[in-house]
Amino acid sequence: MSDLIPFIVAKYNYWIYITLMMIGLYAMIAKNNLVKKIVGMNIFQTAIILFYVSIGAKKGATIPIIEHAHGDAARGSVSHAIEIAHYINPLPHVLMLTAIVVSVATLGVALALAIRVYNRHKTLEEDEIIDQIKGI
Amino acid sequence: MRIMAFIIVVLSGGLLLYATQDFPSWADPVSPASVHVSPHYLQKSMEETSVPNVVTAVLADYRGFDTMFETTVIFCAGVACFILLRILRQTPEDRYYRHISTGVTIHIKDGGKIPDKSKEFERIDTMWTPFDLVIKTVCRFLIPFIQLFALYVIAHGHHSPGGGFQGGVILGASIILLAISHNLRTATRRMREKLVGLLCVTGVFIYAGTGALCLLMGSHFLDYGALAPLLHVDPVEARSLGILIVEIGVGIAVMATMIWIYNNVSSAGKYDEGL
Numbered sequence: 001m002s003d004l005i006p007f008i009v010a011k012y013n014y015w016i017y018i019t020l021m022m023i024g025l026y027a028m029i030a031k032n033n034l035v036k037k038i039v040g041m042n043i044f045q046t047a048i049i050l051f052y053v054s055i056g057a058k059k060g061a062t063i064p065i066i067e068h069a070h071g072d073a074a075r076g077s078v079s080h081a082i083e084i085a086h087y088i089n090p091l092p093h094v095l096m097l098t099a100i101v102v103s104v105a106t107l108g109v110a111l112a113l114a115i116r117v118y119n120r121h122k123t124l125e126e127d128e129i130i131d132q133i134k135g136i
Numbered sequence: 137m138r139i140m141a142f143i144i145v146v147l148s149g150g151l152l153l154y155a156t157q158d159f160p161s162w163a164d165p166v167s168p169a170s171v172h173v174s175p176h177y178l179q180k181s182m183e184e185t186s187v188p189n190v191v192t193a194v195l196a197d198y199r200g201f202d203t204m205f206e207t208t209v210i211f212c213a214g215v216a217c218f219i220l221l222r223i224l225r226q227t228p229e230d231r232y233y234r235h236i237s238t239g240v241t242i243h244i245k246d247g248g249k250i251p252d253k254s255k256e257f258e259r260i261d262t263m264w265t266p267f268d269l270v271i272k273t274v275c276r277f278l279i280p281f282i283q284l285f286a287l288y289v290i291a292h293g294h295h296s297p298g299g300g301f302q303g304g305v306i307l308g309a310s311i312i313l314l315a316i317s318h319n320l321r322t323a324t325r326r327m328r329e330k331l332v333g334l335l336c337v338t339g340v341f342i343y344a345g346t347g348a349l350c351l352l353m354g355s356h357f358l359d360y361g362a363l364a365p366l367l368h369v370d371p372v373e374a375r376s377l378g379i380l381i382v383e384i385g386v387g388i389a390v391m392a393t394m395i396w397i398y399n400n401v402s403s404a405g406k407y408d409e410g411l
Contacts, residue, residue, distance in 0.1 A: 014156040022149040030141035058170065059163040063297065064190040066182050082179050089170040090177055090190040094199060097191065098206040101301050101390055105213030108397035112220040115404050 013054035021047035034117060034124045038110045045103040049096045056092035064090035185375040187294045195299060196379040196386075200358040203382075204343050207389050211340050214393040218333070221405030229408075233257040261319055261409045275317035282310040290387045294376065300383035304339075304390025311391075312398050320403055320410025323395075329407060332396045339389025346381050 008015055020043060027040025064087045114124060121129050160167035181193040195203050231244045236258055283306075290303030315323035347358040355362030360378025361371035369377065402410040 010161055011156050011159065013162050014159060015153070018149055018152045018156075021152070022145045025148065026141055026145045029144060030138045054162070055160075055167065055169045057163040058165040061165070064178065065296065066178075066188040066190065082182070084170075084175045084178050085165050087178050087190070089174045090194050091174050092169065093191050094194045097195060097299070097301055098203060101305065102206055102209055102213075104305075105210045105393065105397065108401055109213050109216050109220075111401050112217045112397075115401065116220055119404075 013050070013057075017047045017051040017054065020044075020050065032126050034114050034126065035111075037126075038107065038114065041110065042103065042107055045099070045106075049099060049103075052092040052096045052099075056089035058085060058088050061086055061088045064088055064093070184372065185379065186372050187376050187379060189294055189296065189299075191297075192293050192299050192379060192383070196382045197358075197360065197375060200347070200382070203386065204347065204358070207340055207343055207386055210393045211336055211389055214336050214396040217397045217400040221400045222407075223405045226406070226408075230262065232260050232262060234260050259321065271317050275313055279310045279314055282313070283307060286310065286387075286391075290383060291380075293383055294380065300386030301390055303383075304387035305394060307387065307391040308394030308398075311395050315398065315402070315410050320399065320407065323410075324399065324407060327395060329399070332392050332399070335388050335392035336396060339385045339387070339392060342385030342388065343382050346378060346385070350378075 024040045024042070024044030024047060027043065028037050031037050031040060066082060066087070117129065118124055121132050123129060123132075160169075164170075177190055177194050177198065181187060181190050181198075185193045185197050187193040187197075229246055233242050233244065234240070234257065235242070236256060241260070242257075286303045286306035288303075289298035289306060290300055293299035293303070311323055311327050314326065346360070346363075349366075350359045350362045351357050353362040353365070360375045360382075362374075363378055364371045364374035367374050367377055399407060399410070
């Protein structure tokens with residue numbers, strides 16, 4: 001037990017994202033209600049976003065906006081060298097910026113499909129829908 | 137089923153946790169993700185695009201194709217919601233009206249005469265919520281400031297955290313707030329369905345059109361440096377302005393899509409009674 005805690009703390013960001021991801025996966029597989037499955041999918045997406053953003057972090061670094069680059073300094077070339085270690089990795093943030101909005105859009109489409117299923121079968125429970133389809 | 141799911145989840149979770157041994161530790165400055173291409177972005181983006189916010193520069197310039205097709209994906213999601221849900225033929229339903237001066241509610245069964253244009257009655261939702269002066273007034277005061285902030289986020293995306301996606305979502309949220317605090321009909325009166333659809337297309341068109349304009353100026357698709365003769369600035373400054381144009385397109389597309397999806401999903405395609 002005493003070596004387990006440092007093992008978790010050293011890479012706790014991965015533990016958090018894997019836990020979240022598995023909660024989402026479990027909801028997608030085991031839950032009977034379609035809306036709960038959709039919520040599970042969203043939790044899964046959140047886990048991926050957390051994973052990417054945590055990869056971009058650097059110790060002691062700030063947000064990737066170049067300092068002293070406004071106003072007159074922006075006209076000419078930047079006078080001082082840019083230290084890479086001062087700024088966090090911008091690439092995961094770019095990827096997740098678009099992924100967040102796309103995840104909202106996919107949530108909308110999934111809910112639209114759920115509404116259509118409800119209009120047709122008058123239920124969102126998966127087993128009842130399967131029974132109805134088999135009964136026809 | 138539950139036991140099966142639990143076994144699958146525990147197995148895959150255990151495998152993923154086992155794989156973390158090979159991953160870089162938390163906030164490692166020399167992790168593989170941070171040494172390949174991101175140093176180039178951090179060091180060169182200022183002199184290549186004159187945009188201090190590296191995220192914006194990478195989003196709209198270095199990875200312009202990615203962002204363009206993300207915008208297209210969002211647009212497709214909006215269209216998909218519309219096609220799946222929209223019911224154009226209105227079927228007669230029970231409706232509720234409130235007499236404004238006395239507060240009396242009347243219930244009109246299907247096929248009844250409906251005082252749609254009457255000034256003395258106002259339509260209320262079937263899932264009726266009490267008239268709440270505080271919420272309506274606060275939202276009415278708040279919405280202009282939210283929209284102003286959204287425009288700031290879009291316009292100032294070059295120098296501070298922000299950009300088209302964030303600003304577009306805030307703009308969309310302001311209209312959705314109007315729909316929640318008042319009702320869906322008030323929001324669609326301010327922002328007609330046709331206008332929303334048109335704005336959705338306009339945003340994607342601005343993005344793709346900027347790319348095509350670069351093509352016409354004799355350069356590659358989405359190579360904003362080629363726009364320099366049109367904008368009367370040097371190529372580096374032209375990249376900065378090209379990013380701004382593209383971000384505005386993204387903002388419009390995202391705003392319109394959020395409103396479109398909300399309208400369709402909340403009213404199940406009837407545009408009649410929202411949440």
